Amino acid sequence: MAIWHKKDNKLFIVLIPIVNLVNYFITYKNITLNTYFFLTLFIDTIQGYMTWLIVRYVIIKMEKKSPLIDFTFKRLFLQLFYTSLAGLFFIIVTTELLNAIAKDKPVPLNFYQLDIWIYEIWILVINGIYISLYYYLFWKKSEQKLQTAKTLNSDGITVNIGNKSVRIALNDVCGFYVEEGVTFILDNTNKTYIINTSLDKLEQRLSSIQFFRVNRKFILHHSAVVAFNKIENKKLLVLTSPENNLPEELFISRLKAPKFKKWFKQNSVPL
Secondary structure, X not given: OOOOOOOOHHHHHXXXXXXXXXXXXXXXXXXXXOHHHHHHHHHHHHHHHHHHHHHHHHXXXXXXXXOOOOOOHHHHHHHHHHHHHHHHHHHHHHHHHHHHHHHOOXXXXXXXXXXXXXXXXXXXXXXXXXXXXXXXXXXXXXXXHHHHHHHEOOOEEEEEEOOXXXXXXXXXXXXXXXEOOEEEEEEOOOOXXXXXXXXXXXXXXOOOOOEEEOOOOEEEEHHHEEEEEEOHHHOEEEEEOOOOOOOOEEEEOOOOHHHHHHHHHHOOOOO
């Protein structure tokens, strides 16, 4: 999945009609705001949306095959070439078809002399937006990871209590959980603290030997897990220590069950 997935939709949904409108007033003189004008604008906007989706599809396919983060001029050239080829082919074919239906004659020559170059510039602008968005979001994610790394290290995790920062040793943490979108830490004295980090980010940074992501809401330290039972459909029922303010029973899915059993075994003392 592309790094900018879903973050680009709203931008282009708004941008394409605006670009079409500006393009009209730049290209044509003495524009009359009549039914024909708005119908043409509507058709061109739909064509613009379809062209954008085609260009977007090509970029996603190229990103899967060769991530843009491994930047080379060849990779950039190929993206510009294939997006231009696909986008312009669609524009030419649909324009010829629409013109044949509406006017029953070929597209005027000035379409290929002027309009087609405007479309090409627009396709290059789309590429520029996606490349800029890609590197911006990549930088943003790197900053978030750096911030998480500053908060969490091998010794403990830093939490803010009022104006004071307190470090909690990871061995003193029973687990992490999410409630109403807020992430909490529970220590072995049953005190809870709020941390401004998601469970997904914590899971990436925490030791996979000490901690296990049970489900979407809980990450548990091995000391908080007492036992587990096998239940239907190869799922597991995890039993936590009654001394902690954790749910006494937590379910583990069939897909996660083998990994959990291996994790539980490696943290158990052999008899």
